Amino acid sequence: MKNTLLTLLVLALILSPFAAKMGLANELTADEIIAQVDLTMGSDSKIMTQEMTLVSASGARRTREIRLQNRRTEDQDFMLVRFLAPTDVRGTGLLMTNDDTWLYLPALGRSRRIAGHAKKGDFMGSDLSFDDMEQLGMTGFGSKFAPTLLRSEVLQGTDTYVLELAPLDSDSDYSKLVMWVDQARFLPRTIEYVDTNGKPLKVLHNDGIQEVDGRWVASVMEMENVQQGTKTILKVSDVEFDVDISDSNFTVRSLERGL
């Protein structure tokens, strides 16, 4: 008996480092990591001011400044975009509800519904699709992807978890995502979007990590479409999370009033 106990003790001592390494203690699962990421980035309501620069394959640039108001409830997803710059488009507003998209042109003095494939394509001509934006800012990834933890890796001096995300939607534009998540802050540093042919389509880089409102925020997001050679750079100048935004902000009337 004493011998067995002693053997077990010795075995435990010998094996414990391995146990620790194998994460029997406090190692996170892929699901847990993604949940953390979603907590860090997602929010049910958010007001953000950002500068969006589109860069074409030949190097031409266009920069616009917008203020985004996002709100999610159980059954509704609202977005209100107000253009702040350049001056020619200042005051233009875009309202997106579940079913409709409305555009207000100040020079015209009224708003119009723009139907059709507005929500399915790229967000305002950028390299991010509406889905991409939603996942990065509102809903997160957990509900849309099944994650797998591949390994840990040091990326540009930061310890990261490398995750592979398989889309749950069979209609997805992507066959998988590969995500490098900052281990300390649970913010993705890099996300690689792979197309349905298995070739890398887009790469997202998060930089300028700052703490805002108790969360870690990437103040510079750069999405590059590696197949077309185009790039979108988003610079966040102001962001508020979990703001109490009234439903009435997301109406055509508010759109036209310029709020």
Add this chain to the structure above:
Amino acid sequence: MQFLFRKVAKFPKVVIVMVVLLTVVFGFYAGRVGITTDIKSFFPEDHPQVISYDEINEKFGGADRIMVALTTSDVFSLTSLSTIEQLTHELEQISGVTNVRSLTTIDEIAGSEWGIDVIPLIGEIPTEQQELATLRERVLKDDMYVGTIVSSDATGALHVVEVDPGSSAVEVALSIQELLESIDVTGGQLYLTGTPVLNAVLADSMQADLMKLFPMVLLLVAVILFLYFRNLRGVILPFITVLISVVWTLGLMGMLGKQLSPLNAVMPVLLVSLGSAYGIYMIARYNDELLEGADREKAVSQTLKSVGISVFLAGTTTIAGFASNVSSSITLMKDFGLFTAYGVLVALLISLTFIPALLLLLPVPKKVAAKGGNGQDRTLAKVLGRIAHLVVAKKRSVLVTMAVILVIAVLGIPQLSTDSNFFNFFADDTAPKIAYEMVKDKFSGSESVEIVITGDLLDPDVLHAMENLQTDLEQTGLVGRPQSIVNILQRVNMALNDGDPDFEVLPTTRQLAAQYLLLMEMSGGEMMEQFLTLDYGQARIQALVKDSSNEATTRLFSEIDMLFAKYFAHLDVEVAQTGIVALLDALASMIIEGQISSLFMALLTVFVIVLLLLRSWEGSLFSTVIVSSTILINFGVMGWLGIPLDIVTVLISSIGVGVGVDYSIHIYTRYQEERQKHDPAQSVTNAIIHTGKAIVTNAGSVIAGFLILLLSSFPPFRYFGSLVTMTMFVASASALIVLPALILLRWEKKVGKGVVEQS
């Protein structure tokens, strides 16, 4: 020459081995030479037109367009629309295709009372007759589609395929061709056209043509050689010479990464025709020496000493004639000049080293054609005698006749046109030409002119200027309906005003314009990418050109320049024109410049060379005059017959000068020789009679080679063949008739009339 002989005589085997080795090396590289038909290869890389063409392609895409046209009895039938949809889909799958614009893929900016939508013109293909009829009516009423994507009589539909600038447009064209061949369209026909298609087909056809013609030239030359010498070595030795020169030339091209093009495709035929002459002279003189009793060594030595010199002379002037093409700005013409000059040099060297080396090693032939000749020779001698008599007795009439011919020729020159459009290489009944004409007929054409406006494109003044330019341009009738963001903005305005056609106008403020563009971005911005750069700094107006001949495009460009001045002069914008048509136009100018500069250089060089060789001002002046007249007659004939100056016919004058002058040189040299013993009249007569045979033979063998080109399937090559033949004929005839007359006239002027007629 003595030096050369001594070296060759000492080491004949070394010479032979060296030549064979070099031939093997060159032969290896010769296999790498391909064919290029890309118009850009005619331009130096930094030519402004090429740069702006590439820039447009990169920024907006779509400068290299392939068109697939479908003709049916009614485009708006269920079967036709389904065919279009399926075809569009299959075309999009081809690698290198960025997008396909057809009835089933284009968007329309639809407005209604509640909103605006950028949706496909045809979403789901309607199945009901009534729906089809409505669609038909709607589309045919809209001038944004009629003439560009569907013909006005609804019997033709176009699929415009855009090629990724990074891919080879020619390869994509070939893939599409394969696809079309595998599709069976019931009740309709498919046509394929567009510049990349043309390039692909042209390259293939040229290759096939050359592979047909080149062996024929070789065969013909072999036959001529045999008829002349009637023994095997008389055929083989000159034959080997020309083969070696062709191999070495193609080999050098392969080494330097050069390719054959429509311009220099005639080079192998050229080299065979010209190179064989040197071999003929060498062997003929060798035979003569043998007949006079010389042994092998003496025969070769004598040959080199006498004929060697005149072969060297002839070769040098020919080389100079070709080399003068380097003064042209057309890259391929420069290359042609250099490589052909090199080829002739090789033929010359081989004739002067390799052939003597072989002759020294080979046993003396048993049978040599006897001197004094056969019946043909006697007839020729008689004719030459008559000519000599004519010249001496009637020199003034001869010169007057020549003058008259020249005047008539010069009168034809203003009618000389230029043509740089490769499409005219195809005869009217060939598939590419038919497709090309069909698209031109049912739609506005397959080639476009691109107008680029750089500046503040949101400025309503700039937009209005563009609108005015487009309207005026369309009214000239030279182009189809011009397209740009102006059209898109007009449509958006109309759509936002409930589709009221009165509102199909430009927004009046820059804010409105900017916001409309924002709207378009949200709704489906791909339409705009073609016409406006991301930063709104550059816009493109595209118009299909109805007539792409050089006269029409020259007129088009001057119209555009005028419109630039009229509408844009006071604005702070830059305007430019480009597109395939602009390249064609630039090439046409380069052809003319190249012709003038190379001709001038050729004449100058030849004048100097002949002066140095003959040491006589009279000789070189007269030779140059004779050769210039020959060229004038060539241009005159081209003008009268409506044969255009194009990338192939532009080469004729350098051949005419380089080769044609040889005849005059031979006559004058002999004249100088004879003058040591006889008076001018007798000297002239002797020169004509004795050198005449060699001249006729030489001209004959050169002409024979070029006559083969008449069998080519390309009109330009046929014109080239017949014109060179004519030029050689005129050059040799002038050397035999006009030159002596000039000599005698001058002599008469110098010493008074009576003295000359004695003899």
